[in-house]
Amino acid sequence: MAIRSTKLESRTKILIMMVCGCLVILLDSPTALLTCFLASLVLIAISKPTLRQIRLLFIFLIFTTWGLIYSQGMFYNAFPRTVLITLVPVEFPFIGEWTGGIRIYREGLFHGIIQSLRFNTTLVIGCYIVWSTQPRDLLLALGQLRVPGALAFMVTTALHFIPVIAGEAVAVIRSQRLRGFRYLQFNLFATVRGVINSFRPILAGNIRHATNLGESVESRGFSPDTATQRTSLRTSQMDKWDYCLIALLSFCLICIIGLKVLYFCYANGIYYGSWLRGVYTFTREVL
Amino acid sequence: MVPIQIENLSYTYPSREIPTLHGINAEVSPSDFVLLTGPTGCGKTTLLRAMNGLIPHASSGTLTGSVRINDENVAFQPLAVTCQQVALLFQNPDDQLFCTLVEDEIAFGLENLCFPPEKIKERITLALEQVGLTGFEDRRIAELSGGEKQRVALASICAMQPKVLLLDEPTSHLDPRATWDILNIVKQLNTEIGITVVLTTHRVKEVAPLCNLVWLMNDGEFCLNLPKTEAFQDTSIFRNLGVEVPDTDSPPSSVHPKPSINTTPHHPLLSVKDISFCYPNSDENAVKTISCEVSRGEIIAIMGANGSGKTTLLHLIGGLLQPSSGQIIIDGKTSKRKKLHQLAGKVGIVFQNPDLLLQAETVKSEVEFGPKNLKLKPDILQTVVVDTLAQFRLTNFAEEAPYSLSRGQRQRVAVAATFSLHPDIFLLDEPTTGQDAQHLQLMMDELCDQIRQENKTLIFATHNTELTLKYADRVFVLSEGELIFDGTPYAAFSNKELLENASLAF
Structure with a gap:
């Protein structure tokens, strides 16, 4: 399991x-x-x-x-x-x-x-x-869920770059401190300006990485418009556990929405059923 | 049929008035190997992007003229079609690899072209064989060396079986052994499979023996388009543009020893005592019990293969990382419990990517940033800034935004901004990346002059043997995190076994 x-x-x-x-x-x-x-x-x-x-x-x-x-x-x-x-x-x-x-x-x-x-x-x-x-699995999954290709690629790329951005942010902060800058100082204005300035190289780096990666994948035939039509080396199939989990969560969500709607109707005087008193109590106390 | 025909090609980027490419005309025959070189910012990368259709398909701007691949104008055919004929390999493997596993990365392009899975498998096996990575299918890309990553990137485009291979400075991040591997593979693809190759580089000496055609660019135009045999007959045009020329400078083996230096200083400025360092999530130490001493006034090169621990050692000396064991003593005081801002003025570092240091709105405020943090008096601050700008020939750019400058100029700004604090120990990580010979020499000459004048210490990490021979008094050679040599550059480069062990032999 x-x-x-x-x-x-x-x-x-x-x-x-x-x-x-x-x-x-x-x-x-x-x-x-x-x-x-x-x-x-x-x-x-x-x-x-x-x-x-x-x-x-x-x-x-x-x-x-x-x-x-x-x-x-x-x-x-x-x-x-x-x-x-x-x-x-x-x-x-x-x-x-x-x-x-x-x-x-x-x-x-x-x-x-x-x-x-x-x-x-x-x-x-x-x-x-x-x-x-993995990024490619996420891209594939978003495509299968009919998310537009451009959006799916943006989401995947953003996740792909998290460690890179984190590494560069650390380098930028450390280099600023090595040049004598203190992030914690009495002059709040200087601190804020330092923090804002540190975003500049991080942002520039992000744009550069994203541009390069975008060009690299486009050079290999990737197009957001046809992202959902790609073939895949690895087949990704949901099995019974996936279906069970989705069914369970969906059931919970539908039940909770139903209970909340009933409680909302009761609380706002739209509908009251004495046979539903247990439901109202449960919703108020537990949900 | 001519594989590549470029006719009167001009291109202007949006928001620029001056064209980056201007009136380019060229023809490439099947199986040609073209060496494309020129100073930084001359338009080499832009030309490659126009040749594989990224311009105009993935760029706005104004394009006139045409690039025809097998008689088809790339501007009028979809990128998905062009990419099966023309493949482009980028400079930095980390920026172009999208997947986590080697097999997935190579499959990526084929999946985009809707190849069936069994055909994709076939192509993956073949591509890995072509780049010498058979058996690497299930390896994680993050665990590969820089050279292996670049080979995976090459395999990912070879799998699409293009007729033309465009390579944009593919070896600029690689050590000599990995460089040799990549160039060897490219040459094999060129001679054995007949793929046409256009390769841009600043490292002309390494590529010149492989090519048969030379294109030299400056300011978006061709200065030279000749067969290799004629191109290097008169090298003055290369020299005037500050571009490296093959077999004209002294090769490493013929360099004479420099005056002797004291490698065991009595009053060291820097003492590194048995330091080791292990990155989180890694089982192996990146730096293994390294000890050395450095005295004031020395210029030291740290050499070694990709992943040998050069950058880690620089970061440990600079206090950006704390050693797992051992200690670093700067000017008689341990740096262990010191906060980074307390090391300002003692140690300064310029990263391999100088852009990570550039955070101010103008060059002047960038240079001013450090001294201002040290709370210098306004008149002294003004003098320091003016002097530093003058020392690094940046006075004319004082009010410019750092990001509007060329790569070479940006590196000089980063060096000047760090030097304005006059640190006792100046650390410089791989200054050659993406730099042409002229910019590199200018920057190193200026820096070394200042370092010697002020009796400071410079420690730089590099793969470049000529840079070491020209500027370093002493060289540390690292291999797999261990210091395997500490001596003069002459002694290092006379030792063939050492160079082999450290992957520095080309």
């Missing part, structure tokens, strides 16, 4: 991403979102990521979770809201008076947890696709 799972067909992976993208928008309960997030972790775990990839993903997850919870906790402006900590009291000179006080709200933290689970689930599935799919 584990070996089979690492070799999900590329179309299945794309469909998983699409379904999960819909699910994290539809679901509101932390329990359901946590289940989605844990399922995405299981998916990436069975694709056997390297230690470096795990470390990178962990860093991403920590930063996004911390950033979202903290920012939502502080800037939550819906009501009701309960103050947990007051960081800057309203009486505090200048900043307190100007901002009306800075506080962390319990409901904001809760909202931040939900947002971070949504974001992290899509992040993990995105990493799963990038790390476990």
Whole structure:
């Protein structure tokens, strides 16, 4: 099973991403979102990521979770809201008076947890696709899913260049630091300008790489207009596991949409059925 | 039938007023091997792109005249048809390979042309045999050496069985052994299968023995279109354009030893002590327990095959990478716990791709960037910038955007921007890539003059033996991450076994 799972067909992976993208928008309960997030972790775990990839993903997850919870906790402006900590009291000179006080709200933290689970689930599935799919398989899969050739090639090329861009970004940042530039300094204006300037060589490099690759594939007969008509050395067939997984996810998605629609009708006074009370409770509590 | 006929070809890129190609006329017979050379920016690559139909199919701009391949005007036939007759190999293999596995890469073009899978298999086997990579079908491209990658790229176009092969500086990123391999394969394709070859290069000496026709370009025009036997009878035109000429400069074996230098300095500026380094996701060390000492005023070349650890060693010395074990001592202080900005003024580096350093809006602000970060007083800063621009002959370009300059000029800007901090140790990674002889010599002369005047140290990584012989006092030869030689260039190039072991023999 584990070996089979690492070799999900590329179309299945794309469909998983699409379904999960819909699910994290539809679901509101932390329990359901946590289940989605844990399922995405299981998916990436069975694709056997390297230690470096795990470390990178962990860093991403920590930063996004911390950033979202903290920012939502502080800037939550819906009501009701309960103050947990007051960081800057309203009486505090200048900043307190100007901002009306800075506080962390319990409901904001809760909202931040939900947002971070949504974001992290899509992040993990995105990493799963990038790390476990070869560019040509992705191009083939997008073609089979009737995605326009130009768009499919752009997506594939963007993924293909992620490691190159990351490597060049590191080189640019290090070379700037070796020329005495400090990214963390009191002069915020200089920091921002330095960061903006560092994008220039990275962007120029991207354009150059993309142009060269584009010309190389065009010189070998690739055309976005005929991308879906290509033959393929490797045949890529979905097997029963792919179909089962897609069927299961689609079933879950359809059920959740149905339940949410029923609950929406009830909550807005459009339709109420006493025989559906269990459904309303389940949707409110679990979804 | 004439395979290639170029008639009055002119081309102007969009947003430019001056044509990059102007009135080109040429004919190539079957099985010709054409050497196309000229200074950087003369239009060589543009001509190749026009010959395989990328211009006008994948470029806007104004094209007049025609390129006919087997009597068909490439401007009027689809690229998918032209690519089966004319194939183009690009300079950098990393920029042109799209797939992860060798077999997939070679199949890519054939799949685009809708070949059936069994025919694709057949062609893959044949193409791999032609480039000497039989059995490499399932290898991951990322794990191949630079030379092997370029051979995969060559196989991927050979699989389409073109009649004409266009090669755009195919060896500029390769070490001498890999260069020889690629050129040998191209020559075999030319003589045994009868493929017409047009190859652009700055390394004329290496290609001249293989060709039978020479095209010399300058400012978008042909200066010379002659059989090889006549082309090199008068080499003054090549010299005037700063283009390398075959068999006129002294070959390595006849170079006389330079005055002796002290290779075991008493007060080293740089001490490298037993350093090793392993990249993440790699099982093997890229640099293996290297130790050496470098004193002030020395100019050192680091040589070795692709993947031998030259760039890694430069990055370790520059503090861009931290050694897994061992230590680097600069001017008596270990660089281990130092932050990169604390090394500014001590160490400076220019990458193989100088564009990665160019981040400012003008050449002047690029040169100013480093000294400004060191918080120099305005009057001193002004003097440093003006002097540096003058030293590297960039005063006239001070207000130009770095990216609007030619490749050679951009490299000089990167060198000047790094030199403006007057680092004790100046690191330069493969300065020859994409450079013509004139720009390279100009840049190296200026840099070495400044280095000697200020008693600084220059360490450069290169495959180019002539560059080493001309400028280096001492050479480190690396092989598979180990330092296998530390001595004078004369001693290194007199040692044939060493050159063989380090893949430096051509």
